[in-house]
Amino acid sequence: MxxxxxxxxxxxxxxxxALLADTCPPSAVAAAWGGEVGRHTGLGDGDGRIRAAWDALVEMGVNGILVPEQQGGLAMSLDHLVGVLEECGYSALPDPVADSAGVVAHSLGQCSDTAPDVGAVNDTLAAVAAGSTVVSGFGSSPLVASATTADTLLMFTRDPTRVDPDAPADPAADRVVLLDRSEVDLEPVESVDGSRALARVRWDAASGACVAQGSAASALTDEAFLVAALAxxxxxxxxxxxxxxxxxxYVGERxxxxxxxxxxxxxxxxxxxAAxxxxxxxxxxxxAAHLMSGxxxxxxxxxxxxxxxxxxxSAAKARSSDAAKKVTETALQCHGAIGYTVEADLHLFMKRAWALARSHGDxxxxxxxxxxxxLAG
Amino acid sequence: MDLTWSDSEQAFRQECRSWLEGNVPAGGLDSGDTAEGFARHLEWEHQLHEARWSVVSWPEAYGGRDASLWEWLIFEEEYYAAGAPQRITQNGIFLLAPTIFEFGTPAQQDHYLPRMSAARDLWCQGWSEPNAGSDLAGISSRAVRDDEAGGWRLSGQKTWTTRGAFCTHLFGLFRSDPGSERHRGLTYFLVPLDAEGMTVRGFGRLDGDEGFAEVFLDDVFVPDDDGTTATMERGGILGGVDEGWGVAMATTSSERGLTLRSPGRFRATAARLVDLARDRRGESADSVLDAVTEAWLDAEAYALYTLADVTDLSEGRSPGARSSYNKVFWSEMDLRLHRAALDLLGAEAELDGGWMKGYEFALSGPIYAGTNEIQRNIIAERVLGLPRK
Structure with a gap:
């Protein structure tokens, strides 16, 4: 034990x-803000990326933590990744490590032998380890963060948050595909967190490279959704x-x-x-990470x-979402008026927490x- | 991470389980906080001792099994899952014993520990006073030096002494340096409740059980330790004279930390709550069923948190002030578990049954062992590092 x-x-x-403390200080997060929200707040004209941080993480091997060795990864487990993701959260890194190194690497790794388009799956796994940006979305027109800078998107036809849990899903209808950014219809939308680079993604389930279909896609969707919620x-x-x-x-000085x-x-x-x-x-x-690692x-x-x-x-996501929401309001109240501005760093963290607390199931x-x-028994 | 039990731990669990299955009194015992119930619980403690289950983590020489912390956790899980009786010896074995192990002389250890594990000496805690509760350093009961007689004379009043009316011995703090203030000049005394000058008056807790006592000390004599049994039977000092605060603090971290409230206890309550919710789910509001689920999640989170704590302890990393997190969490979780059960029971909740009694007991959790307001100060100051002033 x-x-x-x-x-x-x-x-x-x-x-x-330590690497993120150097490459992703709050000033860099603010500078990554973009879109209308970025202009409105005067914070930044960025695209939701901090390339110095991303490149350093890639070099360290973070993006390949879950990628098999054959594709140039470290073949380690979600146990390993969660500690790294806590650090990414701690520095409010806007780049999609959770998606590329987590949801995508884990999902593709599950079907690197069985996918209808094995070639695309393995090429993408290798690309993830090498630093390519791959993000994921659930449903026919989901909101996807970092979509505007993604090289590739891993799309799932079913959104588990929208399926009526009392009605069994039809596994035959599920499909999972890989699409180049040019193959989807991206509609940039404004998030309260200007570093999210959020877009509504519309896509054709018949297009792209097929990763899984039918019951295999259904199982993969459930699995990927768990990894997304865990991340x-x-x-x-x-x-x-x-x-x-x-x-x-702050309260020690003020x-x-x-x-x-x-x-x-x-x-x-x-x-x-809050603590x-x-x-x-x-x-x-x-x-949860331990169980998801087998x-x-x-x-x-x-x-x-x-x-x-x-x-x-679900226990992890419910409690971490509630905890983070509680912390945002406590932190703001304890900061007082300075917290109620875009001049203090706090809002960068709060707004990310508001977004993530409700993504992949609140x-x-x-x-x-x-x-x-x-209570089923 | 490795959340599996070793073969020897599994075997230990099996041994606990079979013994408990064969011995736990069916239907439970009356409250150990009444005179009759206490007597039945005392028989149970003797039974536990004879089978060497009363203090599993202690050395064999003192009646234990040299069990590891992990095995102790397993024992507690099995104990509460089996619905075994409350431990009336708990204040001795969980609060005093760790202090005797740390500060007692070898002679004191040999004298007090076997008698405690055998439930021959039954210990209650003499810390709080009418004017010193959470502010423990404000105590005024005093110990006056009597050089002529070769010992100390204790006077003053202790209160909220759990099961004081039924116990045989008291451990407590007394001001031994009359010129001292706050946490300086205190000494940790051990003293029998039948000593001359000692008066004990039991009184009813919130549930009416005589679980509390006031203890009045009027010139109670405690002789200097000469290492003999005859002297130790009349009491003694744990740690040095005027060094009682440091000795007592070692005990509070046991009380606030994991030793007093093992996760097995709350998991067992959570499992009973889930059973009740399954029975009543058709007639219960969604919000009540959500509260049940939240309370069950609390028990899961607490169990996992404790595994992390025991891992740290096993690898030599002390939780220190972090134990204040445990105390706030388990005491408020216990309330949430019982509150959810009462909400499931609806109008029947007011019947004087197990859940109501459990709720009344749970209400004491955020108050004793340092109120949760004090614990939150400790979290803020000693863990988070906020300024004291």
Missing amino acids: RFAPTEEQTEFAAATG DSALLVGLGRAMIDLTVS KQFGVPVGSFQAVKHHLAD LAVQFAEPLVRN GVAVEAPGSIPTDSRSVAV SAFHLKRVRRQL
Whole structure:
């Protein structure tokens, strides 16, 4: 029994954190803002990318963590990736590491032998490890972050958040394809987070390179959705930590009534509650990553028989989303008026958290998934 | 990450489970916080001791099994899953014993620990006073030096002493340096409740059980330690004179941390809650079923968090002030678990049944062992690093 990352995983994550501290400071995140929101706030005219950070991560091997060795990857596990994603969240990196290195690499790795178009799958895996930008979307016209700079898109016909969970999905209708950016119809839309580079993606399920169809596509869709929700959870834990640290630092310096505002008990209790929420969300994320990496769930008497992987991921996403939302409001309240501006860094983290807390299923959606399994017997 | 149990841990679990299956009293026991219930619980403690289950993590010489922290967790999981009785010896074995292991002389360890594991000495905690609760350093009960008689004379009043009316011994803090203030000049005393000058008055808790006591000390004599059994039977000092604060703090981290509230306990409550929710789901509002799910998730999160803590402890990394996170979380989780059950029961919740009694008990969690307001200050100051002033 050992509930902790390996020494190698801890060191890899720490090295990622150090690299991002250099290449992805809040000023770089602000400069990556673009579109109408970027102009309106006067922050940036960027495209949602910090290429210095992305290139450094690629060089370190981050993008190939889940990619098999044959395609130039490190063939490591989601256990390994979540620690890295927490660091990406901590620095509010806007680039789609969670998508390329997470959802896409994991999904394609699952069908590198079985896909109808094996060639496209393996080429894309190799491209991901080498730093190509591949993002994913669920449904016929999903909102996809970083879509405007993506080289390739991995598209799933079914959006698991929109399917009525009481009605069994028709597996025969599912299809998963890889499309070049030129093969889809991108309609840029404005996100509250100007670094999201968000677009509505319309695409033709009959086009592109086929990754899976029918029941294989259905299973792959469910799997990819779990990885997407898990990856968001890890980013949210990192964002939560970052906002707490920013706030602790600010309230330690800001003085009113002759003392730091952080010495007031009301402020202390707000921050203690925020820290508690993040603290008890993180083990759920780590546990979900372990199960999604093929690990065995801990055995305990009287534990309720459930589909442990899906429950574990939903537990992680529900709690990390709630924790991050709570932290955003606490952090803003403790910052006071300066937090209510685009001049302080806090908003960069808050707005990302608002977006991710509701992507790939919000807390109510995931709580319901847990509840259905728990109370079914 | 490796969330599997080793073969020997599995075997340990099986041994716990079979013994508990054969021995846990069917239908449970009356509350251990009443005189009759306490007597039945005492028999149960003797039964546990005879089968060497009373203190699994202690050395064999003191009645334990030298179990690892992991095995201790397993024992607790099995114990609560089996619906075994509450541990009336808990304040001794979980709060005092770790302190005796750390600060006791070898003679004290040999004297007190076997008697504690055998439930011959039953310990209660003498910390809080009428004017010193969460502010423990504000205590005024005093220990006066009597050089002529060769010992100390204790006077003052302790209160909120759990099961004080039924226990045999008290461990507590007394001001031994009359000129001292706050956490300086305190000494950690061990003293029998039948000593001359000691008066114990039990009183009802929120649920009416006589689970609390006031303890009045009027010139209670504690002789200097000469290493003999006869002297130790009359009490003694743990750690050095005037060094009681440091000794006591070692105990509070046990109380706030994982030793007092193992995850098995809450998982067992969560499993019962889920059973109740399955029975009642047709007549319950969605919001109530969501609250059940949230409370179950709490118990899962707490169990995983504890695995991370035990991993750290096993590898020599102490959680330190982080134990304040545990205390706030488990105590508020216990309330959420019971509140959800009462909401499922609806109008029947007011019946004086197990869930209502459990809810009343859970309400004490955020208050004892340092209120959760104090714990939040500790989290903010010692973990997050916010300024004290």
